[in-house]
Amino acid sequence: MTLTDRLALTVPIFQAPMAGVSTPALAAAVCEAGGLGALGLGSSNAETARTMIRETRERTTRPFNVNLFVHADPAEDWPRETAWLKALGHSFAEAGAEPPDALRTIYRSFAHDDAMLAMLLDEKPAVVSFHFGLPDAGRITALHEAGCLLLATATSPDEARAAERAGIDAIVAQGFEAGGHRGIFDPDGHDEQLGTLALTRLLASRCSVPVIAAGGIMDGAGIRAALDLGAIAAQLGTAFIACPESAADDGYRAALTGEAAEHTIMTRAISGRPARALANRFTRLGSSIDVPPPDYPRAYDAGKALNAAHKAKGEAGFGAQWAGQGAPLIRAMPASELMAQLRRELHDVR
Numbered sequence: 345m346t347l348t349d350r351l352a353l354t355v356p357i358f359q360a361p362m363a364g365v366s367t368p369a370l371a372a373a374v375c376e377a378g379g380l381g382a383l384g385l386g387s388s389n390a391e392t393a394r395t396m397i398r399e400t401r402e403r404t405t406r407p408f409n410v411n412l413f414v415h416a417d418p419a420e421d422w423p424r425e426t427a428w429l430k431a432l433g434h435s436f437a438e439a440g441a442e443p444p445d446a447l448r449t450i451y452r453s454f455a456h457d458d459a460m461l462a463m464l465l466d467e468k469p470a471v472v473s474f475h476f477g478l479p480d481a482g483r484i485t486a487l488h489e490a491g492c493l494l495l496a497t498a499t500s501p502d503e504a505r506a507a508e509r510a511g512i513d514a515i516v517a518q519g520f521e522a523g524g525h526r527g528i529f530d531p532d533g534h535d536e537q538l539g540t541l542a543l544t545r546l547l548a549s550r551c552s553v554p555v556i557a558a559g560g561i562m563d564g565a566g567i568r569a570a571l572d573l574g575a576i577a578a579q580l581g582t583a584f585i586a587c588p589e590s591a592a593d594d595g596y597r598a599a600l601t602g603e604a605a606e607h608t609i610m611t612r613a614i615s616g617r618p619a620r621a622l623a624n625r626f627t628r629l630g631s632s633i634d635v636p637p638p639d640y641p642r643a644y645d646a647g648k649a650l651n652a653a654h655k656a657k658g659e660a661g662f663g664a665q666w667a668g669q670g671a672p673l674i675r676a677m678p679a680s681e682l683m684a685q686l687r688r689e690l691h692d693v694r
């Protein structure tokens with residue numbers, strides 16, 4: 345049975361898991377339209393994750409994808425963190441706020457989160473996916489034995505090979521165009537920055553497991569191109585952010601549907617890991633700071649505090665406004681309508 349059959353997909357569209365942006369309502373709407381909906385639970389604890397899985401199940405009986413972050417533990421580097429907070433100090437002051445005294449590790453990696461594993465083995469979601477790395481063999485075997493199909497993001501052939509060797513069932517080929525966090529396993533290592541086209545083709549021709557293309561895909565023509573490159577489906581993130589079912593706030597929606605969508609930038613300043621965002625006041629501030637940010641997700645603790653301070657004063661330009669290079673093609677409409685539109689476009693492409 346192919347993966348598409350196993351997931352009962354009637355259209356080769358995966359909605360990207362988007363921590364903080366995807367919701368049970370969005371995931372269920374995509375599933376009900378014949379695609380694979382997803383929950384981004386990488387920043388949630390096991391209890392919240394279980395609640396979101398159950399809420400999604402109340403809305404759909406179809407399979408969906410539950411996504412987790414498998415990052416290395418951050419260094420608690422006080423001198424570096426103090427220097428970073430000092431560099432952000434002026435921006436906090438502008439919003440009438442103080443930077444935090446110290447940074448916290450605001451969420452755990454699935455690599456060590458036994459409560460999350462136990463919850464997954466209990467809830468048995470149809471699909472579990474990993475971003476930033478791979479869990480150990482014990483976790484992979486346990487999830488397989490629970491009947492979960494496993495996906496992992498790869499940004500290079502080396503990462504894809506590691507995923508295949510670990511027994512992952514399908515690989516999400518994430519090009520440099522993609523919105524949100526780059527799934528690269530080692531954020532401090534060399535990055536080839538392969539685009540979606542080259543990466544998808546490379547992985548589709550070399551991997552023995554199915555490949556899903558991600559990055560800059562916004563419409564039926566993009567999905568068709570991914571299929572032509574040998575992908576079994578396309579994973580779209582940015583395309584779904586302006587749907588009313590997403591958790592994006594008003595400032596993010598306004599930026600995405602206006603002029604600001606024309607410019608994206610890869611930045612580490614917001615969270616400590618490279619991620620593609622709309623160019624805004626935060627990314628410009630990040631480009632002007634010459635000390636390195638703390639490790640992910642500790643830098644994100646500062647980033648979220650800075651955004652909260654400015655948002656309280658009505659300034660939206662410090663939000664983590666993740667978006668891919670295809671952002672100007674975004675369409676704000678309910679997810680069911682967007683799925684119907686994507687399906688029509690895909691079939692119309694010659």
Ligand SMILES: Cc1cc2nc3c(=O)[nH]c(=O)nc-3n(C[C@H](O)[C@H](O)[C@H](O)COP(=O)(O)O)c2cc1C
Nearest residue numbers: 360362363384475522523524559560581582666668
């Ligand atoms: C707002 C946002 C949040 C994201 N969060 C996650 C996440 O939690 N887990 C994950 O695997 N990928 C995440 N991604 C990356 C997507 O899986 C995917 O690679 C990307 O959206 C594809 O590029 P596109 O946005 O141009 O469609 C996120 C992307 C966006 C735009």
